[in-house]
Amino acid sequence: MRSSTGALLPDLVGVMDARAPLHRQLYARVRGAILDGVFAPGHRLPSTRTLAADLGLSRITVESAFTQLRAEGFVVRRVGSGSFVADVLPDHARPPGRVARSARAPAPARRPALSERGREIVRSALAPEPAGVKVFQPCMPALDAFPQAVWSRLLARRARRRGTALLAYGEAAGHRPLRQAIAAYLASARGVRCGWEQVVVLAGAQQGIELAARVLLDPGDEVWHEEPGYLGARGAFRTAGATLVPIRVDDDGLDVAAGMRAAPRARIAYVTPSHQYPLGVTMSLARRLALLAWAERAAAWIIEDDYDSEFRYNGRPIAAVQGLDGAERVIYVGTFNKVMFPSLRLAYLVAPPDLVRAFVAARALSDGHPPVHVQAALTDFIEEGHFGAHVRRMRALYEERRDALVAALEVHVGSAMRIGVADAGMHLVGHLPRSVDDEAIVGAAAAQGLGVGALSRQYLGRSASSGLLLGFTGSPPDAQRRGARALAALLGSRRG
Amino acid sequence: MRSSTGALLPDLVGVMDARAPLHRQLYARVRGAILDGVFAPGHRLPSTRTLAADLGLSRITVESAFTQLRAEGFVVRRVGSGSFVADVLPDHARPPGRVARSARAPAPARRPALSERGREIVRSALAPEPAGVKVFQPCMPALDAFPQAVWSRLLARRARRRGTALLAYGEAAGHRPLRQAIAAYLASARGVRCGWEQVVVLAGAQQGIELAARVLLDPGDEVWHEEPGYLGARGAFRTAGATLVPIRVDDDGLDVAAGMRAAPRARIAYVTPSHQYPLGVTMSLARRLALLAWAERAAAWIIEDDYDSEFRYNGRPIAAVQGLDGAERVIYVGTFNKVMFPSLRLAYLVAPPDLVRAFVAARALSDGHPPVHVQAALTDFIEEGHFGAHVRRMRALYEERRDALVAALEVHVGSAMRIGVADAGMHLVGHLPRSVDDEAIVGAAAAQGLGVGALSRQYLGRSASSGLLLGFTGSPPDAQRRGARALAALLGSRRG
Numbered sequence: 004m005r006s007s008t009g010a011l012l013p014d015l016v017g018v019m020d021a022r023a024p025l026h027r028q029l030y031a032r033v034r035g036a037i038l039d040g041v042f043a044p045g046h047r048l049p050s051t052r053t054l055a056a057d058l059g060l061s062r063i064t065v066e067s068a069f070t071q072l073r074a075e076g077f078v079v080r081r082v083g084s085g086s087f088v089a090d091v092l093p094d095h096a097r098p099p100g101r102v103a104r105s106a107r108a109p110a111p112a113r114r115p116a117l118s119e120r121g122r123e124i125v126r127s128a129l130a131p132e133p134a135g136v137k138v139f140q141p142c143m144p145a146l147d148a149f150p151q152a153v154w155s156r157l158l159a160r161r162a163r164r165r166g167t168a169l170l171a172y173g174e175a176a177g178h179r180p181l182r183q184a185i186a187a188y189l190a191s192a193r194g195v196r197c198g199w200e201q202v203v204v205l206a207g208a209q210q211g212i213e214l215a216a217r218v219l220l221d222p223g224d225e226v227w228h229e230e231p232g233y234l235g236a237r238g239a240f241r242t243a244g245a246t247l248v249p250i251r252v253d254d255d256g257l258d259v260a261a262g263m264r265a266a267p268r269a270r271i272a273y274v275t276p277s278h279q280y281p282l283g284v285t286m287s288l289a290r291r292l293a294l295l296a297w298a299e300r301a302a303a304w305i306i307e308d309d310y311d312s313e314f315r316y317n318g319r320p321i322a323a324v325q326g327l328d329g330a331e332r333v334i335y336v337g338t339f340n341k342v343m344f345p346s347l348r349l350a351y352l353v354a355p356p357d358l359v360r361a362f363v364a365a366r367a368l369s370d371g372h373p374p375v376h377v378q379a380a381l382t383d384f385i386e387e388g389h390f391g392a393h394v395r396r397m398r399a400l401y402e403e404r405r406d407a408l409v410a411a412l413e414v415h416v417g418s419a420m421r422i423g424v425a426d427a428g429m430h431l432v433g434h435l436p437r438s439v440d441d442e443a444i445v446g447a448a449a450a451q452g453l454g455v456g457a458l459s460r461q462y463l464g465r466s467a468s469s470g471l472l473l474g475f476t477g478s479p480p481d482a483q484r485r486g487a488r489a490l491a492a493l494l495g496s497r498r499g
Numbered sequence: 500m501r502s503s504t505g506a507l508l509p510d511l512v513g514v515m516d517a518r519a520p521l522h523r524q525l526y527a528r529v530r531g532a533i534l535d536g537v538f539a540p541g542h543r544l545p546s547t548r549t550l551a552a553d554l555g556l557s558r559i560t561v562e563s564a565f566t567q568l569r570a571e572g573f574v575v576r577r578v579g580s581g582s583f584v585a586d587v588l589p590d591h592a593r594p595p596g597r598v599a600r601s602a603r604a605p606a607p608a609r610r611p612a613l614s615e616r617g618r619e620i621v622r623s624a625l626a627p628e629p630a631g632v633k634v635f636q637p638c639m640p641a642l643d644a645f646p647q648a649v650w651s652r653l654l655a656r657r658a659r660r661r662g663t664a665l666l667a668y669g670e671a672a673g674h675r676p677l678r679q680a681i682a683a684y685l686a687s688a689r690g691v692r693c694g695w696e697q698v699v700v701l702a703g704a705q706q707g708i709e710l711a712a713r714v715l716l717d718p719g720d721e722v723w724h725e726e727p728g729y730l731g732a733r734g735a736f737r738t739a740g741a742t743l744v745p746i747r748v749d750d751d752g753l754d755v756a757a758g759m760r761a762a763p764r765a766r767i768a769y770v771t772p773s774h775q776y777p778l779g780v781t782m783s784l785a786r787r788l789a790l791l792a793w794a795e796r797a798a799a800w801i802i803e804d805d806y807d808s809e810f811r812y813n814g815r816p817i818a819a820v821q822g823l824d825g826a827e828r829v830i831y832v833g834t835f836n837k838v839m840f841p842s843l844r845l846a847y848l849v850a851p852p853d854l855v856r857a858f859v860a861a862r863a864l865s866d867g868h869p870p871v872h873v874q875a876a877l878t879d880f881i882e883e884g885h886f887g888a889h890v891r892r893m894r895a896l897y898e899e900r901r902d903a904l905v906a907a908l909e910v911h912v913g914s915a916m917r918i919g920v921a922d923a924g925m926h927l928v929g930h931l932p933r934s935v936d937d938e939a940i941v942g943a944a945a946a947q948g949l950g951v952g953a954l955s956r957q958y959l960g961r962s963a964s965s966g967l968l969l970g971f972t973g974s975p976p977d978a979q980r981r982g983a984r985a986l987a988a989l990l991g992s993r994r995g
Contacts, residue, residue: 031690038823074814076784089784114798120739121714121857128860132668146663155659158872163651167642170840172628194527206702206866213865217738218617238864242713243616288572288585302610318570327534344666346871361617364624368734369709370702370866375842376654377870 137454143477177204194322256286633950639973673700690818752782
């Protein structure tokens with residue numbers, strides 16, 4: 004094999020691609036020929052001069068390709084005798100998968116590709132959000148009403164600001180002025196009591212839940228989970244190795260007494276007190292206080308997911324559980340992605356002072372922090388009053404849209420569906436008789452472009468109720484009316 | 500206690516804050532009085548008319564506060580007899596922490612605040628990045644040379660684009676055009692072989708390592724870790740419960756034979772083949788092929804962290820290990836945060852096809868995706884040629900800055916320090932005699948505003964070498980010269 008077979012090269016090189024540098028292409032093809040075994044170890048390669056002439060390339064091009072091949076160890080030059088394919092270690096001379104395995108070589112180990120945790124992650128995978136906006140999609144804000152011009156102006160101002168302060172690394176806990184703006188907003192709007200040092204900026208509320216699961220849960224720890232409850236939280240707890248204990252939700256929210264009977268030593272209680280996801284009920288004061296008292300006695304943590312608390316249509320927003328907490332057991336989580344727009348990716352958590360360090364460490368080890376100029380632009384948006392104004396406008400708009408949906412459902416769907424609590428948030432639940440397969444309705448509705456969710460999917464246990472999650476904030480009244488008619492047809496045909 | 504003591508209220512209300520709505524302030528103070536036990540359960544409150552007169556507030560203000568108190572369950576109205584503090588469940592009538600615990604009540608459970616994993620996260624916490632740019636800070640690009648005007652123009656264009664397509668949820672795997680641009684770039688610049696479907700957009704290279712640790716490692720699994728090696732990766736593996744096996748690095752990179760002796764059944768080998776972190780050496784082709792062969796036989800995974808491969812000053816960049824992999828064992832990780840600017844927060848991984856689903860599921864469960872308009876702006880930056888031009892400019896600038904640092908070290912520090920490999924990347928290592936305490940030098944240098952790192956910190960085992968990590972890309976030559984003089988003084992005084 005140690006003879007020159009330079010005549011092979013022109014075939015190998017074949018047709019060149021005019022868009023890529025020629026020396027890169029030559030390099031890649033010769034490398035491929037070595038890896039594929041066309042050129043064996045020790046094989047002598049033609050001189051660069053010969054090659055250049057044979058291939059009609061400049062000598063510099065060929066020399067450049069060979070310099071690279073030598074730098075990477077594919078080719079060695081022996082002074083006075085030319086270039087050779089490297090004599091690499093015989094056992095490892097070629098990439099695996101291309102080598103005929105000898106009979107004595109051990110068979111590849113058999114083990115699963117993923118870890119146990121990885122397999123749980125795949126089992127807990129969230130359905131991808133639909134592209135764009137679907138009518139009835141829960142938690143979708145009115146994108147058509149977002150002040151894009153103001154936002155892009157603020158963003159560009161921050162991105163082009165002279166000086167490089169916003170280009171360097173930001174703090175893992177978040178941009179300090181944004182943390183301060185969030186603390187001030189939460190104190191006045193939500194009754195949250197915290198210093199800005201307790202605020203950690205996130206990409207989404209989900210991230211807050213996931214970080215809490217990682218920082219607070221050991222495998223086997225029990226978690227109170229609202230039944231029905233939020234799938235994303237369920238996935239985060241499960242992939243942290245926790246045991247989920249479903250706790251029923253009634254008109255007063257999570258049944259704390261039931262939780263204390265089922266899992267008195269649970270490590271975390273996950274709750275959505277302002278607007279229970281998905282049922283929409285508000286947790287009563289008695290339950291809130293009972294929950295806090297249990298958490299203190301049990302040294303358990305409460306994750307308060309306040310995901311859409313900005314929108315309450317009857318009366319003012321209910322203050323957060325965090326503000327009632329005298330024992331620092333609450334991790335409060337909220338998001339800008341539903342008030343502003345989903346692709347923004349900014350949210351926050353408020354941690355008890357003792358936990359801040361662990362949350363920030365976990366954040367830094369997992370993904371650092373959100374883009375700093377986006378954080379700075381949001382700070383400006385809040386401090387210049389655009390945020391407050393936008394929330395007020397959206398509250399009025401969403402109330403209108405809710406009324407339109409309720410009216411359309413009453414007209415078109417009528418008694419086939421019982422409309423659940425709808426005095427807050429961005430969606431309502433249309434309850435169906437248990438005999439109706441809500442997942443089938445959701446599938447049929449999706450085929451018609453409707454983004455409804457299935458209530459039964461939000462249950463952990465077997466006694467799931469049937470119903471539809473109907474977002475009313477993302478689409479204008481006429482689209483909702485058309486959607487209600489389509490739903491009525493689907494429900495009618497299922498009953499028939 | 501069921502008597503009216505309305506006279507107490509004016510004291511409680513005290514001085515109002517002119518900046519907040521009066522009804523909110525009244526609400527907050529009455530709520531506080533109930534929670535603090537000043538008003539006990541069942542306590543009758545004065546009528547709103549009496550209160551308004553006593554406090555000099557409008558009746559509407561007082562009514563609004565009481566409506567809120569009733570909505571939250573603090574106050575109940577009994578028809579015909581007025582408003583009372585609610586009779587909440589006696590055991591839970593007050594927030595924990597403010598209640599004198601009765602002798603019979605069980606003592607609070609004693610358990611650690613954090614999970615075992617949480618404690619490991621705190622132990623593995625990365626030192627925060629310094630604010631701004633420090634001379635010699637490793638991995639800090641030349642922010643002063645970044646084309647901020649172009650970038651802010653592209654960003655604003657994407658943020659104000661008509662229509663709402665970029666406002667809705669993005670895909671968890673990343674913005675599709677960006678994934679396509681990354682796949683094309685990696686194929687031509689790094690020899691990576693992949694379809695765009697294998698690309699997952701991240702916030703940082705660290706996130707890729709952390710996701711891989713979660714998806715691929717079970718507690719107790721062994722990981723080959725370069726010795727010395729990258730602390731962030733070490734933290735990610737440790738917090739996933741892995742056992743780290745330090746594998747020595749020599750002039751040819753990680754010693755694969757040593758790895759096979761120490762931990763033949765390891766689950767992951769973590770390597771930085773293009774420019775070893777921190778030593779700066781390049782892994783030889785023989786080692787690359789040996790690593791791939793082992794990974795295939797052992798059904799192990801290779802994490803190839805190609806964190807600053809864009810910058811090679813002698814010869815062209817060395818192609819990625821991923822491109823040699825015929826058995827789909829490599830998870831390739833790279834970042835834009837060092838080529839563009841650190842606060843951008845965009846990076847990527849290329850997963851073997853079988854693993855993509857798990858990585859995307861883990862991404863969705865943890866933090867969703869980066870802001871979509873930032874991803875779209877980066878796509879434009881690449882496709883309009885700004886990215887390629889910027890890399891070329893920085894390669895020339897960084898070579899100049901490296902030469903300046905090497906020269907300054909030779910002049911000022913001289914034989915007190917041996918300069919390591921410096922033909923690629925963004926930093927070099929200045930090796931010190933073992934008797935010199937590099938951490939002490941780093942501390943003293945930090946006090947003078949220098950951002951050097953300690954080599955000994957990057958070792959897992961006991962036989963750590965002493966040395967300084969010197970970033971040369973972030974600061975201009977004159978600042979580096981001043982820094983070198985300051986270092987020389989520190990080293991001189993340590994020896995003296």
